Amino acid sequence: MRPFLKTLGCALFSAVFLYSSGAYADPVKIRVGHGSAAEEPLWTMKAAPEVTPNQGKSYDLEYALFRGTDKRFQAFEAGELDIATGSAHSVMMAAAAGVKFKVIASLSREGGENGFATQYMVMDDSDIKSIADLKDKTIGINGARSSAEIWARLALAKNGLNPMRDVKWVALPFPSQGEAVRAGKLDVGAFPQPFAAFEEGRGGMRTVFTSTDGIGQQEDLMLLLVKETFLQEHPQVVRDFLSDLVAATDYYVNSPEQSHQKLIDAKFVNIPLEMSLNMRKYEHPMDAKVDQSSMEKMVDTLQEFGYINGDLDLKTVVDMSYLPE
Numbered sequence: 001m002r003p004f005l006k007t008l009g010c011a012l013f014s015a016v017f018l019y020s021s022g023a024y025a026d027p028v029k030i031r032v033g034h035g036s037a038a039e040e041p042l043w044t045m046k047a048a049p050e051v052t053p054n055q056g057k058s059y060d061l062e063y064a065l066f067r068g069t070d071k072r073f074q075a076f077e078a079g080e081l082d083i084a085t086g087s088a089h090s091v092m093m094a095a096a097a098g099v100k101f102k103v104i105a106s107l108s109r110e111g112g113e114n115g116f117a118t119q120y121m122v123m124d125d126s127d128i129k130s131i132a133d134l135k136d137k138t139i140g141i142n143g144a145r146s147s148a149e150i151w152a153r154l155a156l157a158k159n160g161l162n163p164m165r166d167v168k169w170v171a172l173p174f175p176s177q178g179e180a181v182r183a184g185k186l187d188v189g190a191f192p193q194p195f196a197a198f199e200e201g202r203g204g205m206r207t208v209f210t211s212t213d214g215i216g217q218q219e220d221l222m223l224l225l226v227k228e229t230f231l232q233e234h235p236q237v238v239r240d241f242l243s244d245l246v247a248a249t250d251y252y253v254n255s256p257e258q259s260h261q262k263l264i265d266a267k268f269v270n271i272p273l274e275m276s277l278n279m280r281k282y283e284h285p286m287d288a289k290v291d292q293s294s295m296e297k298m299v300d301t302l303q304e305f306g307y308i309n310g311d312l313d314l315k316t317v318v319d320m321s322y323l324p325e
Contacts, residue, residue, distance in 0.1 A: 028058065030230075032061055032064065034064070034085045037193065037194075038192055040259075047265070048251060051244075058237055068171065069085075069091075073086065073090070076101070077099060081227075088147060089307075095312060103224070106223055107222040109285065111215065112283060113218075117211045118191065120208055122189075134156065134167055138169075138188070140171075140177045145307075147211075149169065151214035155214040158213070158214070170186060172186070193282060194276060198271050215298075215301070218291075219298055224288075238322045242324065245288055246286070249284050257277065287324075289323060299312050
């Protein structure tokens with residue numbers, strides 16, 4: 001073979017190899033918007049990059065913290081994020097409203113026999129003993145139309161209260177709600193993990209109801225969504241990212257002492273290691289797949305209570321084809 005043709009052939013082979021294997025000369029930056037609860041597998045990707053073999057090769061991660069799903073969606077729609085987390089209710093309502101994205105994975109599930117359910121807590125000496133006592137009270141949520149709000153609204157409606165007029169809603173970041181309840185600024189606070197474990201450890205507060213009182217079933221909690229344009233431009237990068245997410249989930253679940261310490265060291269979790277290890281845990285799907293059946297029931301419930309108008313075809317929203325086989 002002539003030297004020129006041999007060189008050209010090698011160059012073409014290298015280009016094909018790089019494309020097909022997912023290797024990139026320069027890693028693609030993924031701008032990730034995340035929250036402060038129930039996203040441990042995603043946080044583990046940053047806290048323990050050694051368990052994510054594609055990170056730094058196929059892609060690099062740039063994290064941005066948002067205290068509420070609503071603020072993340074604003075940044076997502078403005079083109080400031082490529083991938084974002086979102087509470088399942090908020091994600092479904094956004095999809096029904098015409099926001100364009102694909103749900104590509106599930107990070108955690110709420111409730112069920114073995115999983116943690118968000119606690120709605122009051123002070124021990126509060127006169128609130130049941131959901132029926134919430135009339136004219138102030139309830140904390142982390143953002144408008146968040147799952148924390150939807151669960152509480154459903155629980156209120158099931159117990160004869162009108163969520164529109166019988167209570168007052170106040171949006172506060174989850175880390176601030178404990179102090180707000182203790183200071184009398186909230187009558188009831190919403191506490192996912194690890195904030196529920198922290199307040200239970202401090203003492204002086206008790207649970208009045210949980211998310212299960214609103215939904216009555218286990219369902220996906222935090223979903224991962226991607227911009228459609230990013231997905232079209234970087235399909236292999238998304239596959240590499242999700243492969244690493246599954247690996248990070250395995251590490252978080254099956255190496256708890258090491259993974260929890262790394263999350264504490266990386267400032268994703270602000271409680272002692274022993275408390276983190278012993279707290280009641282969310283279920284994290286090991287394959288990162290969305291529970292289609294529970295999602296369909298969730299959409300039906302949102303339609304029943306008027307949060308979604310019209311039909312929503314989940315096949316146009318959820319795409320799990322980029323997850324590892």
